[in-house]
Every structure is written in structure tokens, then in C-alpha cells.
Amino acid sequence: DIQMTQSPSTLSASIGDRVTITCRASQTIYSWLAWYQQKPGKAPKLLIYKASILESGVPSRFSGSGSGTEFTLTISSLQPDDFATYYCQEYNVYSERTFGPGTKVDIK
Amino acid sequence: QVQLVQSGPEVKKPGASVTVSCQASGYTFTRHGISWMRQAPGQRPVWMAWISAKNGNTKYGEKFQGRITLTRDTSTNIVYMELRSLRSDDSAVYFCARGSDGGNDYFDSWGQGTLVSVSP
Numbered sequence: 335d336i337q338m339t340q341s342p343s344t345l346s347a348s349i350g351d352r353v354t355i356t357c358r359a360s361q362t363i364y365s366w367l368a369w370y371q372q373k374p375g376k377a378p379k380l381l382i383y384k385a386s387i388l389e390s391g392v393p394s395r396f397s398g399s400g401s402g403t404e405f406t407l408t409i410s411s412l413q414p415d416d417f418a419t420y421y422c423q424e425y426n427v428y429s430e431r432t433f434g435p436g437t438k439v440d441i442k
Numbered sequence: 443q444v445q446l447v448q449s450g451p452e453v454k455k456p457g458a459s460v461t462v463s464c465q466a467s468g469y470t471f472t473r474h475g476i477s478w479m480r481q482a483p484g485q486r487p488v489w490m491a492w493i494s495a496k497n498g499n500t501k502y503g504e505k506f507q508g509r510i511t512l513t514r515d516t517s518t519n520i521v522y523m524e525l526r527s528l529r530s531d532d533s534a535v536y537f538c539a540r541g542s543d544g545g546n547d548y549f550d551s552w553g554q555g556t557l558v559s560v561s562p
Contacts, residue, residue: 368548377537377552378487389550421486425547430503431477431489 336360336424338434346442353409355437357422362402366425369398369407371418372436378421382407409439417441444468446476446538446553453559459526462556464538471519472496475541477549478512478523480534487537492546493521501546528560 337360347353357367365385370378380389382398385405395410409416422434449463464476475494479487491502493512500512506525514521521538536556539549 366547377539377555378549379552380548380550383542383548383550423487423548431546433486433488435486 336363336426336429336432338422338424338432340420340422340434340437342437343435344438344440346440347412348442349412349414351412351442353412353416353439355407355420355439357400357405357407357434359403359405359424359426361426363424363426363429365401366427367398367400367405368423368425369396370421370423371416372421373418381420412439444540444551446540446551448536448538448553448556451557451559453561454528456529456560456562458528458560459524460528460558461522461524462536462538462558464521464523464553466495466519466521466540469540471516474543475546476512476514476521477539477541477546478510478536479539479549480532480536481555482531482534491523492541495521525558528558530560532558533560534558 339358341356367385369382372378381392386398397408419436419438421436445467447465452460454460472495477492478490481487490506491512493500509526511524538553540551542548
């Protein structure tokens with residue numbers, strides 16, 4: 335099974351800050367990685383797929399990068415609507431679609 | 443617009459079964475698979491199973507194999523998830539989600555979630 339980790343687990347930031355979240359896979363997943371945003375009581379929302387492709391309608395302040403086993407999600411200028419928990423999810427061939435443990439972004 | 447609407451909350455006793463439905467609209471139902479995830483409070487989502495809306499093929503997660511069944515009704519665009527032999531640690535919010543293209547890669551639309559509580 336592929337194991338996914340994220341760091342940090344919690345991140346305190348201010349409006350306008352540049353925020354970076356890291357996701358690591360226990361084996362190569364090439365670029366088969368998605369990022370989601372989840373707010374309390376809501377379903378996850380797809381932000382990025384194939385490591386760096388922005389889902390339609392997602393603001394351009396979100397970006398993704400990486401390949402192999404290490405990936406990053408960057409928010410270039412944090413907005414009030416961005417306080418949430420962020421999850422990465424791998425979709426390597428034959429895998430069982432594992433999510434990372436999440437990174438909570440809260441107000442500093 | 444794409445919508446997935448799930449059935450309402452359920453309260454079950456240990457050993458019982460639960461069926462949660464997910465009705466899709468706003469797209470051609472048979473062009474996308476549907477996956478089910480569950481999420482316990484404060485935990486990450488866990489992928490459980492997938493069904494092809496086109497031909498009914500299924501894939502079940504190893505942890506749920508033998509306890510879960512997915513079916514779909516193409517006349518009503520509904521996918522059903524049945525989980526049997528419920529235990530207290532099955533208490534969670536259950537989500538259906540549309541798979542990218544026809545597969546089970548990433549999930550571009552999600553249902554609102556259904557709370558399943560298992561308690562004696």
C-alpha cells in the first residue's frame with residue numbers, strides 16, 4: 335500500500351501570506367496526485383489534479399508542483415476563504431486511492 | 443451543473459446493514475464512475491469502493507471486501523452503497539464522488555455526505 339504524509343499538520347498564517355504544504359508518498363506516484371480543500375461540515379473540493387493542473391473554476395492563487403514522491407501545494411496570497419483543511423490524494427495505477435492526513439490552515 | 447445528492451442520516455445497531463444512495467444529475471451518468479469514501483471525525487477520507495456507471499463493474503477496497511456492495515440503476519442515475527455487519531468504528535460521514543472521466547483516479551464532484559451512526 336502507498337502511504338501518504340503531509341507537513342505541517344497545522345499551519346497558522348495571515349491574510350496575504352504565501353503558504354506551502356508538502357505531501358510525500360512512500361513510493362513513486364509519478365504525477366498522479368490530487369489536492370482537495372475541505373471546510374468543516376462540507377465535502378472535499380478538488381483543487382488540483384495530475385500534480386499541477388488547476389481544476390476549472392479554482393482561483394489561480396492555488397498552484398501545485400512536484401513529481402515522484404514529493405509534492406507541494408502553494409497558495410500565493412492567502413485569502414479569508416482559504417482557511418480550511420487541505421488533503422493530498424494519490425491515484426497511482428492499481429492503488430487504493432489513499433489520502434494524506436491533512437493540513438489545517440488557520441488564522442494566525 | 444453536476445450534482446450528487448445523497449440520502450439522509452442513518453442510525454444503526456451493531457451487526458445491522460445500511461444502504462446509502464447517491465443520485466447524480468447534470469452530466470451523462472454512464473460516462474463517469476462513482477466512488478465511495480468515508481471520513482471519521484478529525485480523520486482523512488478513506489476510499490472504500492468504486493463502480494462503473496457504464497457497465498456496473500466494481501472494485502472494492504481490501505478493508506471492506508466482503509462487507510460492501512455497490513449497485514447502480516441507470517434508469518434513475520442512482521448508485522447504492524450497502525455496508526453490512528456494522529461495527530461502532532463504521533460510524534462516519536459517507537461520501538459518494540464522481541470519478542474523473544470513466545475511471546477512479548481523482549474525484550471532481552462530491553455528494554453532501556451522509557452521517558451513519560452505529561450504536562447499541
